Amino acid sequence: MTLEPDRATRAELTSFIVEYLADWHDRAATMPASGHDLTSEELEYLQGPPAETGRDLASILEDLDLAGKAGILHPSGGHMSYIPNAGLYTAAMAEFLAAGLNRYTGVASAAPGFTAIEHGVVDWMTSLFDLGPDASGLLLSGGSMANLTGVVTARTTRLGDDFSDGVIYVTPHTHHSVAKAARIAGFRNDQILPLAVDADLRMDPESLRARVVSDRGSGRRPFLVVASAGTTDTGTVDRLHAIAQVAEDEGLWLHVDGAYGAFYQLTERGRTVLAGLERANSIALDPHKGLSIPFGVGALVVRDEADLVDAHLGRGAYLRAEDHYQGVRDIASLGPELSRPFRGLAVWLPLQLHGVAPFRDALDLSLDLAEHAHGRLATIDGVDARWRPDLSIVAFMFDDDDKGKAALEAVNRDRAVHISPTVVGGRFVLRLAILNRRTTVEHVDHAIDVIEKTLIG
Ligand SMILES: Cc1ncc(COP(=O)(O)O)c(C=O)c1O
Structure with missing residues (x-):
């Protein structure tokens, strides 16, 4: 052809x-x-x-x-x-449309209207968190790139060119993309410090404070703490207000990895759990998780656009001298990409077509299902459901890890549902990650019925 x-x-x-x-x-x-x-x-x-x-x-x-x-x-x-x-059919149509139009959104002058649409999508996201008048951000390919862009921005803003003594604080439950981002950004492994978590698997703000003071005392430069707004392991949300307080007191940049959980900000229950998120310097959040947009759309929002620009501005003789056009900023000045797809259309078109409410309802439903699942699991002999879900991931153990492994195999055997395990404190943990808007109470009950039957033997 x-x-x-x-x-x-x-x-x-x-x-x-x-x-x-x-x-x-x-x-x-x-x-x-x-x-x-x-x-x-x-x-x-x-x-x-x-x-x-x-x-x-x-x-x-x-x-x-x-x-x-x-x-x-x-x-x-x-x-x-x-x-x-x-995934979302209407977003798939938007991606077909965007690729079919094939306009260039790296620099605003090439497609000022399309770039403005994309900035509008990001402005809507920053408004969810009340990040203030200088807030900004950009759409990226996913959470890993959002975390990388956040780490690079924090590094440039807080450490400058020589960052060999910088220290980053995480926990053992921080998504591995953060440590990966730090290594890509030029940090050694010994500059990424996992802090012990408390019994609820949350970062302990006072341990953070003590560690910052002692690291500073030994001549290092603590500059970044990465909190989680929903860990992948257990869906746990760190104590964001308390961590933000330590970050403010100690002059740390607070990046919150909300790739999985931050869109729960759309719901009333989510806003309660995520309180303090608005104090972050940067937040990663993934439309390709919380909004069902097909894979390839993540986002980073920041409190101050100038920080993003400082870290990412790059000019070439072949480009216009200004990095904005009619007041619309080049997206290339805010992140690592120059040529890039018109990613914003995949979020903008569905939001225009459906409105925000159905997205909120879908997230609310997942919270209901998680509560239901946890309620049932907590009554099963041999299941240790000590972690009440903060959001929609329900993580639980068994009195014997081998029973958990047998339950995992049994649940996945008939292919009606699929679940995946993790390890917490050396123990085998199963998790029901409920974020697919097509997940029903029947799917959840099916998984729990099989677990129950496995335990009865
Ligand atoms: C909490 C969290 N952060 C970051 C990521 C990485 O996101 P992505 O896979 O979009 O790169 C994930 C992926 O599941 C995640 O759950």
Whole structure:
């Protein structure tokens, strides 16, 4: 096929793909949560190089069918492992539209209106946290990039060019992308200090304070504390007010990793749990988690745009001298990317089409389901449900780790639901991560019924 298909061919291709997606979305409600493994021959076939001449779309989509049958099926409501994301048809349409338009949003002058739309999406996010008049931010590819951009901004603002004595405070439950971000940003492992957590798995603000004082006493430069607004392990939210107080007293930058949990700010219960988030210097939050936007959209919001610009501004002779156009800031000045997709459309279009309320309702439902799950688990003999969920991840242990491992296998065996484990303090922990808006009380009860049966034997 030519690189310039005519209108009729374009329409044919589009309707083929729309039909394909229509079937996929029709099946979403009844889809199993995990698929069957591919053989090594199938994997080898899928990795094959392209031929010199093309082939028809039907046979290409057959290969896609084959490739897609393995792994975790994210659209399924039974998916409660890791951090779920059902995806959103309207956001997929927006991404098709954005790629089809293929306009450049790295610099504002290239597409001032589109850049303004994207800034508007980020402004809406900063307004959720009341970050003040200088707040800003940008959309990135996900939480890892948001954490990296936050760490680099903190480093530049607080340490300058020589940061070999800087210290970053985390906990053993901080997402691994933070330590990875710190290493990419040039820190050694011994500059990333995991602080012990309390019995509720939260960072202890007074241990933080004591550690900062002692590190400073030994000539190091404490500059960044990373708190969690919902850990991946157990969904735990750190004591944000108390940590913000230590950060303010000790002159630390407070970055909050809310990649999973920060969008609960849309809900009343979430706002209570997340109180203090508004005191952060920067927050990572993922539309591709909390808002069901298809994978590839994360966000970083900051209290002061000047900090982002200091850390990321880059100019070239081939660019306009100013990094803004008609008052619209170049997104490239705020983060690591220059050429970038019009990511904002994938968030803006669904928000315009559906309004904010359905997103809030979906998050509220996940909080209800988590409460329900925890209530049931707490009554089961042999289950240790000591951690009441802060948000929508329900983590629990067994009086014997081997029973937990057997329960995990039993729950995932029939593929109706899929859950994943973690380790807390050396103990095997199961978790129901409820964030997929298609997850129902039946999915949750099915998982708990199987756990109960495994324990009875
Ligand atoms: C709390 C937290 N932070 C960061 C990340 C990394 O986000 P991403 O996978 O979008 O890079 C995750 C991913 O699950 C997460 O749960």
